[in-house]
Amino acid sequence: MSTVAPDRTPQPRDPSSGPGGAAAPAAAPVKQRAWKYPVVYSVLALASLLVFGLLAGGGKQTTFTFASRNDFFTIPPLPVPSKATCVALGLVLVVLAAVSIWATFNRRRLGVWFPLLFGIVFVFAFLTWSAAGAGRMPVTALLAGALALSVPLIFGAMCGLVGERSGIINIAIEGQLLAGAFLAAVVASALQNPYAGLFAAPIAGALVAVVLTFFAVRYWVDQIIIGVVLNVLVVGVTSFLFSTVLTQDPATWNARQQLPNLPIPLLSDIPVIGPVLFNQNILVYLMYVVVVALQIFIFRSKWGLRMRAIGEHPKAADTVGINVNRNRVLNTLLAGAIAGLGGAFFTIGSGLAFGKEMSAGQGYIALAAMILGKWNPMGALFAALLFGFSKNLANVLSAIGTPVPSQLLLMLPYVVTVLAVAGFVGRVRAPAAEGKPYISQ
Incomplete structure (x- = not known):
């Protein structure tokens, strides 16, 4: 009886298998290069070098002033040659754009410092060019006004952030700002x-948030539609009361009342940043507290964990005993109260009487700031400051008599808003369950 010898010829090994024939782990996917940011940086750098520097007229000077009353020490005015400074800053921007191209080509990630540095240099170049020969550029006043105009936007962005992190889209921020401005003015005037x-x-x-949650949570009405309807409703109600009550007896119902400034000893005397940050009224200090508190509690507390859970996966949150709809209602009410504080800045925070539609679309810009900040309190803070800075920059440039056309200055805040959201947000993902009503089983 014969036997067949086994074939001992070496077999070719599968290149995808590991030692002993085991399958090797799949290679990590190669990260795609994203050229959007380098292109934007390059366009802005070349525009700055050409428009602000090489093509601008020579022989002019720009003077930056920093001093204010009660400073510890006085920073003298800084005069700079406009064209030479803009050319130098433009070359710096070109180098930064080249760094961005190199980092993208080599798949290196640049930190948050890079866009901040690029933005500061670009803004300084624009200020030098726009104020050339037009007078002095008051840096302290520019920054203080930017912060003041940003306060309602910051409160509104925090409102939208809390709501959307909880799964509720809050388009009614505009109405909440206006309602807060109205009731603050009326109560402050009536009680002096x-x-x-x-x-x-x-x-x-x-x-306003009560109505929003009533229809969005109880009756599952489309949250975007109910938000728009609430904005129109608040505009109509406040305009009607303004025409029929406030204008009939403004001394009682619509007299100007202003929160006094509360300068912090020593800190308020620091040049530049002291008058800007530490010589404000209590509403601005509350804004600091709200932003810091939300940054901590959203990512470092049980309440924040539950908020993010009901905004991302409400069914999973429900299975571990979290009452999804109750938490959504409570968080949206808290968000509405935050927006109401922002509305108060239009009246008692600025020392103004209430006027029709005085929120002027700030609620929608606050939503843009929230998106640009990627649903993060600190990110939304910086985005709102950007919008406030662009708006106050238009006011300052108009006051000093810049050659920039007035139409462009009026467009500046909205152009910055559109470009920032469209060009610099990148790939962002909203909370997965936002806008989706949760029906408990």
């Missing part, structure tokens, strides 16, 4: 106390 208006403003924002 601006602090009374400060307590009333968040109540107005929360009342």
